[in-house]
């Protein structure tokens with residue numbers, strides 16, 4: 156009996172020791188032919204190469220349509236002050252039209268095994284922040300994508316409001332200025348911080364592990380930095396523009 160316990164303990168210890176960070180494609184997998192940041196293609200390509208997740212950014216138009224795009228403006232038009240009709244004919248770098256969140260999520264339902272890392276952009280008013288949270292939740296529920304969706308935001312208000320509306324959702328805060336202990340107290344599930352934050356606060360890695368707060372680091376690119384973070388104890392997820400380079404590094408570590 157003792158031997159079995161010993162073997163089990165060893166197996167658990169090795170799982171912990173060799174736990175590898177998961178790969179999230181930043182704005183989808185876009186550094187590849189035919190793709191573009193935040194395009195539907197970038198989600199399909201992230202899923203096709205077996206990423207744990209594909210990250211994308213969401214704004215809401217003045218007439219209440221959530222759209223997937225990174226910048227606050229597109230061709231000089233401020234998204235949160237524009238109607239969807241004013242945006243719908245603008246194209247991404249690969250020729251796709253700017254996707255609505257609904258179009259994007261509908262395509263997601265046709266892919267498997269890739270988490271949707273949905274970043275809610277901070278809008279100019281609390282009312283707009285709450286409106287986009289509500290609209291995102293409606294669409295996620297309508298398409299039954301709750302188990303595949305994880306939320307991130309730079310806005311503390313968005314994170315807290317989201318948690319109040321969807322207490323079971325995975326929510327990570329992006330802005331790098333709240334300790335894991337306080338994140339846990341807010342009811343959030345993770346921190347998703349710029350890599351320099353972890354160089355400044357290495358103690359937050361262990362603290363997060365002890366508290367069960369998930370750690371995601373952004374945006375780590377290039378083989379050298381990816382190797383550094385792939386070898387760092389306490390990193391659960393790496394968000395990168397180079398998902399295939401990171402996958403190769405992780406394969407060699409096995």
Ligand code: MG
Pocket residue numbers: 182210211212274
């Ligand atoms: Mg983002």
